[in-house]
Amino acid sequence: xxxxxxxxxxxxxxxxxxxxxxxxxxxxxxxxxxxxxxxxxxxxxxxxxxxxxxxxxxxxxxxxxxxxxxxxxxxxxxxxxxxxxxxxxxxxxxxxxxxxxxxxxxxxxxxxxxxxxxxxxxxxxxxxxxxxxxxxxxxxxxxxxxxxxxxxxxxxxxxxxxxxxxx
Numbered sequence: 001x002x003x004x005x006x007x008x009x010x011x012x013x014x015x016x017x018x019x020x021x022x023x024x025x026x027x028x029x030x031x032x033x034x035x036x037x038x039x040x041x042x043x044x045x046x047x048x049x050x051x052x053x054x055x056x057x058x059x060x061x062x063x064x065x066x067x068x069x070x071x072x073x074x075x076x077x078x079x080x081x082x083x084x085x086x087x088x089x090x091x092x093x094x095x096x097x098x099x100x101x102x103x104x105x106x107x108x109x110x111x112x113x114x115x116x117x118x119x120x121x122x123x124x125x126x127x128x129x130x131x132x133x134x135x136x137x138x139x140x141x142x143x144x145x146x147x148x149x150x151x152x153x154x155x156x157x158x159x160x161x162x163x164x165x166x167x
Contacts, residue, residue: 006025007031007034007035007038010023010031010035010152011035011038013150014035014039014116014118014150014152017144017145017146017148017149017150018145018150019140019141019142019143019144019145019149019150019151020137020140020141020144020145020150020151020153020164021150021151021152021153022125022152022153022154022158022160022164023152023153023154023158024154024155024156024157024158025154025155025156026156028071028120028122028154028155029069029070029071031120031154032046032048032058032069032071032120033066033067033069035118035120036058036060036066036069037066039060039116039118040060040061040063040066042116043114043115043116044060044115044116044117044118045057045060045115045116045117045118046058046060046117046118046120047080047117047118047119047120048071048074048119048120048121048122049088049092049095049119049120049121049122049124050071050122050123051089051090051091051092051123052076052089053071053072053074053075053076053079053089054076054079054080054087054088054089054095055079055080055088055095055098055119056074056078056079056080057080071122076089080098081094081098082094082097082098082101083101091127091130091133092121092124092127092133092136093132093133093136095119095121096133096136096137096140099117099119099140099144099149099151100139100140100143102117102147102149103117103140103143103144103146103147103149104143104147106147106148106149114147114148115148116148116149116150117147117148117149117150118149118150118152119144119149119150119151119152120152120154121151121152121153121154122154122155123154123155124153124155125153125155125158125159125160126155128159128161128164129161134161134163134164137151137153137164138163138164141164
């Protein structure tokens with residue numbers, strides 16, 4: 001399967017460690033599958049979050065699993081939790097805490113051979129109206145880019161709040 005041309009710019013921005021990206025697409029599974037294919041074998045961990053299923057890490061070592069990727073196969077009972085054991089469903093705050101924990105852990109290692117983390121948050125833009133969520137996204141933006149991590153907020157019609165636009 002070839003690279004999906006509409007995602008090539010996104011791949012370049014991930015490689016440049018943009019930190020935070022807003023991606024409009026109805027084809028979320030195709031986007032995540034394309035990311036898995038583009039970055040497989042490149043010391044990359046790919047995670048996704050939904051409000052209903054929580055945060056999950058995708059096993060990119062099995063090409064057949066990626067080809068047949070079905071997000072609904074990832075169940076809430078297997079979702080990642082914060083260090084304190086909080087679930088990552090509902091508001092994205094706990095999922096953002098998991099991302100921050102991963103970034104800080106990675107910064108502490110400083111072994112020079114960092115693993116890239118890509119977090120795809122599906123429909124998280126719906127929570128930008130919550131001031132705590134918006135503040136957390138802004139705080140994570142620079143942390144993620146310095147920790148070789150990218151946060152992709154995706155959905156069919158992503159609305160960009162002015163607080164997340166650069167001057």
